[in-house]
Amino acid sequence: MLKIAVYGKGGIGKSTTVSNLSAALAMRGVKVMQIGCDPKADSTALLRGPEPMKTVLDLVRERKNDFTLEDMVRTGFGGVICCEAGGPSPGTGCAGRGIIAALEKLAERGAFDTYRPDVVFYDVLGDVVCGGFTMPMRPGYAEKVFVVTSGENMSIHAAANIAMAVEGFRGRGYAEFAGLILNRRGVKNEDEKVAELAEDIHSSVIGSLSRSQTVLEAEELGRTVIEAFPESAMAQEYRLLAEAVMRAAGGNV
Amino acid sequence: MIRRLGSVPVKDVRIADAAYPAPFRGGLEFSAPARGTWNIVHTGMLVPEAHEIFVCAQGCLRGVVLTAAEMGASERFSTVAVRENNVTDGDLEDSLIEGVSDILEKLPKKPPAVLVYTSCIHHFMGADLSHIYKTLRARFPEIDFTDCYMNPIMRKSGLTPDQLMRRQLYSLLHGAPKRDKTVLIAGNDFQTDDDGDFVSHLRQYGWEIYEIQRTKTYAEYQTLAGASLCLTNQLAAIPGGELLKSRFGMPHLHLPLSFDYAEIVTHYRTFCDAAGIPYPDFVALTERCEDALDAAKQAIGDAPVEIDYTVTSRPLSLARMLLSHGFRITRVYLDGISGEEWADFEALQKTSPDLCLSPTVDPVMRVRPRETGEMTLAVGQKAAYFTGSDRFVNLVENGGLYGFAAVYGMADLMRDAWQTPKDARSLIQIKGMGCSSCL
Numbered sequence: 001m002l003k004i005a006v007y008g009k010g011g012i013g014k015s016t017t018v019s020n021l022s023a024a025l026a027m028r029g030v031k032v033m034q035i036g037c038d039p040k041a042d043s044t045a046l047l048r049g050p051e052p053m054k055t056v057l058d059l060v061r062e063r064k065n066d067f068t069l070e071d072m073v074r075t076g077f078g079g080v081i082c083c084e085a086g087g088p089s090p091g092t093g094c095a096g097r098g099i100i101a102a103l104e105k106l107a108e109r110g111a112f113d114t115y116r117p118d119v120v121f122y123d124v125l126g127d128v129v130c131g132g133f134t135m136p137m138r139p140g141y142a143e144k145v146f147v148v149t150s151g152e153n154m155s156i157h158a159a160a161n162i163a164m165a166v167e168g169f170r171g172r173g174y175a176e177f178a179g180l181i182l183n184r185r186g187v188k189n190e191d192e193k194v195a196e197l198a199e200d201i202h203s204s205v206i207g208s209l210s211r212s213q214t215v216l217e218a219e220e221l222g223r224t225v226i227e228a229f230p231e232s233a234m235a236q237e238y239r240l241l242a243e244a245v246m247r248a249a250g251g252n253v
Numbered sequence: 254m255i256r257r258l259g260s261v262p263v264k265d266v267r268i269a270d271a272a273y274p275a276p277f278r279g280g281l282e283f284s285a286p287a288r289g290t291w292n293i294v295h296t297g298m299l300v301p302e303a304h305e306i307f308v309c310a311q312g313c314l315r316g317v318v319l320t321a322a323e324m325g326a327s328e329r330f331s332t333v334a335v336r337e338n339n340v341t342d343g344d345l346e347d348s349l350i351e352g353v354s355d356i357l358e359k360l361p362k363k364p365p366a367v368l369v370y371t372s373c374i375h376h377f378m379g380a381d382l383s384h385i386y387k388t389l390r391a392r393f394p395e396i397d398f399t400d401c402y403m404n405p406i407m408r409k410s411g412l413t414p415d416q417l418m419r420r421q422l423y424s425l426l427h428g429a430p431k432r433d434k435t436v437l438i439a440g441n442d443f444q445t446d447d448d449g450d451f452v453s454h455l456r457q458y459g460w461e462i463y464e465i466q467r468t469k470t471y472a473e474y475q476t477l478a479g480a481s482l483c484l485t486n487q488l489a490a491i492p493g494g495e496l497l498k499s500r501f502g503m504p505h506l507h508l509p510l511s512f513d514y515a516e517i518v519t520h521y522r523t524f525c526d527a528a529g530i531p532y533p534d535f536v537a538l539t540e541r542c543e544d545a546l547d548a549a550k551q552a553i554g555d556a557p558v559e560i561d562y563t564v565t566s567r568p569l570s571l572a573r574m575l576l577s578h579g580f581r582i583t584r585v586y587l588d589g590i591s592g593e594e595w596a597d598f599e600a601l602q603k604t605s606p607d608l609c610l611s612p613t614v615d616p617v618m619r620v621r622p623r624e625t626g627e628m629t630l631a632v633g634q635k636a637a638y639f640t641g642s643d644r645f646v647n648l649v650e651n652g653g654l655y656g657f658a659a660v661y662g663m664a665d666l667m668r669d670a671w672q673t674p675k676d677a678r679s680l681i682q683i684k685g686m687g688c689s690s691c692l
Contacts, residue, residue: 100379131343131379138381172384 001112002251005122005142005175007133009158013183014148016215016224017241018123019046023226024235024242025119026078033073033117034080035106037099037136038125039087046224047076055086056102069109077227081115095125096132103135119251134165137175144178144249146206149197151182151190156197163201178248179206181241186211207244209237264615265584269606273598274590282614287634289649289686290563291442293418294320297368297401298329298688299442300422302471304364306356308333308349309372309403317370317403323684329364331356335374346380350388357393365471366397366425373406399424412492420493422465428501429479436528437463437480439497440490442650443687449658450538451521458530482527486510486655487566488591509593510567510651510659512574514539517657538657545664546578552668553580557629559640561586561613564633565651565659569597571632574660576605583625584609586635611639630671632663634681643674649686 008014015036022032036043041055053074059067076082085102087095112120122136136142145166149159159180166177182194182205191208198205214235218228225234246252266276294317297305307317311334321330333352339345349371357363369389371382382400389398401421402414412420419440436455438445444466445452452462468474483503485494487510494505506527508520518535525532558580562568569590572582587610590598601608612618613635623641630644631637637645646666648654654662 094377096379097377131345131381134381135379139383172381172387 001117001120002246002249003120003122003142003144003175004178004245004249005124005136005145006148006181007124007145007162008148008181009155010125012148012150012155012158013209013215015043015123016046016219017148017181017183017209017238018121019044020224020226020235020238021242021245022047022076022080022119022121023078023224024239025246026080027226027230028242031116031118032078032080032121033111033115033119034076034082034121034123035103036082036084036123037103037133038085038123039090039095039098040125041084041086043123044074044076044080044082044084046219046222047078047080048074048082049076050222053082053084055084056105057086057088057098060101060105069106069111069114072106072109072111073115077224081117083111094130094132096130096135099125099132100135103141107140119246134169134174137166137169139173142175145175146178146181146245146248148181148183149194150185151187151193152185155185156193159197160201163203167201177201177203178245179204181206181245182208184209184211206248207241209241210234212237265609265611267606268585268598268608268610269602271590271598271602271610273595274592276590276610277588277612277615281616283616283619285613285618285635285638287563287638287681288684289634289647289681291650291685291688292317292320293370293401293403293414294326294330295324295685295688296418296422296442297370298324298326299465300366300368300425300471301468301474302364303366303368303425304329304331304357304360305368305370305401306331306333306353307370307372307403308335308352308375309370310335310374313372313403320684324688331360335372340374340378345375345378346385349375349380349385350392353389354392357396363393363396365395366399367393368399368401368421370401370403372403376404376406397425397427413489416489416492419490420496423477423493423497423500425474426478426497426500427475429476431481432461432476432479433481434459434528435461435463435480436482436484437477437497437503438484438486438655439465440485440487440493441653443653445655446653446658446662449654449656449662450533450541451656451658454533454656455528455530458528460528460530482506484508484524487651488593489566510565510655512565512567512570512660512663513597514542514660516570517659521656542657542660542664545661545668546575549664549668549671550579553630553671555581556671557581557583557625557627558667559584559586559625559629559631559636559642561631561633561635561639562588563635563650564646564648565663566591567594567597568633569594569601571663572608573597573601573604576601576608582608583629584611584636586611586613586633586639588612588614613639630667631677632667632670634677634686637677637681641677643677644671645675645677646670647675647680647686652687 022034073083087098147159149155212234214232218225339348463480483497483505485507497503498505629640629642631640631642632646
């Protein structure tokens with residue numbers, strides 16, 4: 001089982017990217033589980049359709065301990081097992097604590113032993129702002145961390161922060177930094193800027209995605225590009241990226 | 254509108270109308286000043302020679318500091334205060350590691366084991382406890398560390414701090430050569446009564462009783478891991494029994510303390526079968542109980558008897574047994590009904606539907622008149638407080654009674670309590686009753 005955490009600045013396209021990676025791998029026969037670690041609970045929306053699903057924290061809130069592992073997940077496109085950690089309402093509570101509670105609950109219910117996924121993606125909210133956001137990096141959770149970034153300065157700054165956090169936890173046996181994913185936004189000298197970041201943090205850009213209208217059209221349909229436009233050039237980019245992610249994480253497709 | 258609390262009647266409930274397992278609504282809680290029950294400081298001190306370090310906000314440390322001081326164990330107790338800057342600076346984990354290290358460096362002699370109690374703030378902030386303990390173990394390889402919790406927010410979810418504390422008592426065991434004919438009675442605060450029928454019966458057949466209370470050094474404590482059987486007799490001890498089973502392959506028998514002859518006999522049989530020893534003379538033991546109960550009934554007569562849950566883990570089983578022997582049980586104080594008491598609860602609903610259940614933590618209990626209008630026997634410290642009676646059984650958490658001794662021992666204590674009034678006020682305010690080093 002390969003466990004991968006994907007971080008990056010808010011709005012950079014992590015959930016879209018991760019959902020397409022999950023879909024691409026699922027189409028290759030890989031059993032994938034995607035865990036959204038964001039109070040917005042929309043990480044897996046493109047995989048499972050528009051109907052809202054109960055997040056783990058919704059279940060804890062409503063049913064205390066009286067729910068099953070099956071209640072926490074929904075099967076999406078290609079058999080991807082979708083799960084949303086959830087969290088408090090915006091402006092209230094502690095999102096980091098929510099992630100901790102949700103991941104602990106999944107572990108408690110034996111999610112990995114039951115579903116035995118080949119690949120687990122943790123799609124983690126924005127920056128590493130507090131202890132809760134390092135939870136997916138801890139032993140027992142993700143082994144590899146990828147960061148999605150564009151060439152925008154704020155995105156590069158966030159990526160650098162995440163890389164520093166991963167480096168800071170190296171001695172603890174946390175997840176390793178496995179590379180950057182460039183999600184292009186059409187910024188001037190974008191490839192060069194992200195390559196420079198990679199060099200600064202002693203890593204590499206393991207794959208890149210073009211800025212594409214196809215992604216927006218698929219999102220309008222509430223699907224991944226892999227599902228909605230499987231023959232498109234963008235779908236092919238996601239497939240190549242999925243292979244690159246697997247290679248960088250030490251797995252095979 | 255401000256309403257005087259004293260004017261609010263306590264909503265006692267007839268057992269026939271009581272909901273299971275929670276007969277009363279939760280909310281703001283009152284703690285009666287009957288302080289004989291143990292807390293996590295007392296229980297942790299059962300590990301011989303171990304040092305306790307509590308890591309918590311200073312205000313919350315007050316209670317545990319006082320406990321340690323009151324039991325004369327301050328030299329085995331230290332604290333690390335958590336401050337706001339530990340959160341804003343992100344050094345919650347480092348401050349714990351450095352604080353514990355500093356304490357250990359400054360102690361005149363390094364303890365063989367340290368119980369580190371983390372608190373709510375570590376839970377909320379997601380402190381990486383694995384990293385903390387790994388670091389401490391690497392720094393002090395000669396010391397065994399274990400994780401304990403002062404975390405009230407976990408009180409009603411998952412394992413409670415009480416269950417965790419009783420389990421962690423055995424987490425420091427390394428493993429020891431197996432010894433035949435040894436039983437580890439695990440998870441109790443009190444040593445099982447040496448004069449009781451259970452211990453006597455086992456010893457008669459060459460069995461040795463292992464209990465943490467019987468060990469005086471850390472080396473002796475380590476021999477507990479070599480027991481050939483593990484026995485727990487209260488619910489909160491089960492996780493400890495399961496830990497011993499999984500770590501040392503020790504068969505774990507959970508045979509709850511009971512006041513019901515049939516249940517006691519069943520548990521005895523289960524144990525004796527597992528141990529390969531004959532059964533005791535159940536008829537003689539039952540007669541002994543009946544004699545003790547007769548004597549108690551003769552002394553107490555029809556005086557009202559009120560029982561509270563701190564005296565035994567089976568207050569409803571006790572009430573049921575006493576009612577069936579003609580005692581006038583008028584009230585049982587409890588805040589919840591444990592799974593082990595379901596059958597007693599159901600039976601009492603039918604046989605004694607008017608039996609009154611009262612909460613102990615309802616804030617109204619703070620101002621309820623503490624008298625019953627007639628001379629009352631209180632069984633337990635909280636019952637003594639709420640009835641204001643000086644005729645009370647001064648016992649907490651079964652007090653080491655088990656087997657038939659639970660019945661005849663309790664009957665003897667009741668008779669003695671009725672015949673020999675005590676100064677309840679001075680006795681029930683002593684924290685951690687029976688704790689060896691108590692003031």
